[in-house]
Amino acid sequence: MEEAFVKTPLGVAKITGDSHGIASIIVLDTEEIRTDIIPESLEDAVYQLNEYFEGIRKQFLLDLKPEGTEFQKRVWKALQNIPYGQTTSYLELSKTLGDIKAIRAVAAANGKNPIWIVIPCHRVIGSDGSLTGYAGGLHRKQWLLEHESPFKQQSLF
Structure with missing residues (x-):
C-alpha cells in the first residue's frame, strides 16, 4: 500500500491505496504533511479530493477497496447513493438495507x-435532524454538510 497526504480545510488527509483502488482516506489531527510525494496510483484521489474542497466536485470517480465485513461493505455501498447536498437518517438507511431493526x-x-468523504458517512444524521456521532468529530461533520449545502450562509456585513 502506498500513502499520500493532502492539506484540507479540516486537517491533513491521509490516503492509502494502490493501483487496485483506495483502501482508506482518514483525516489526521495535524496540519503537518509527512511527505509531499504523491504516488502515481493515488494522484487521481488527491486531485478529486482537492476538487471537492474547492467546490468543483460533487461525485467521486475512484476505485474503492475498503476492508470490512460483508455487512459493512453493504452499508458503505448504500452511503454512496446519498446525493451530494442531501442527508438521510440511520433509520432510513436501515430501511434501505431491508432491516429496520439493524x-x-x-x-x-x-x-x-474507512474512506472519509468519498463514502459520505457525514450525510447520515439523526431522525430528528440532529448531528449525531462522527468519527472525524462533529465540527467536521457540520463543516462538510455546510460545504455541500445548496443554501450558503450569507454574511450580513
Whole structure:
C-alpha cells in the first residue's frame, strides 16, 4: 500500500491505496504533511479530493477497496447513493438495507467507514435532524454538510 497526504480545510488527509483502488482516506489531527510525494496510483484521489474542497466536485470517480465485513461493505455501498447536498437518517438507511431493526449495526458500520468523504458517512444524521456521532468529530461533520449545502450562509456585513 502506498500513502499520500493532502492539506484540507479540516486537517491533513491521509490516503492509502494502490493501483487496485483506495483502501482508506482518514483525516489526521495535524496540519503537518509527512511527505509531499504523491504516488502515481493515488494522484487521481488527491486531485478529486482537492476538487471537492474547492467546490468543483460533487461525485467521486475512484476505485474503492475498503476492508470490512460483508455487512459493512453493504452499508458503505448504500452511503454512496446519498446525493451530494442531501442527508438521510440511520433509520432510513436501515430501511434501505431491508432491516429496520439493524439501525444500531448500520450506525456502527457507518462509524467504521474507512474512506472519509468519498463514502459520505457525514450525510447520515439523526431522525430528528440532529448531528449525531462522527468519527472525524462533529465540527467536521457540520463543516462538510455546510460545504455541500445548496443554501450558503450569507454574511450580513
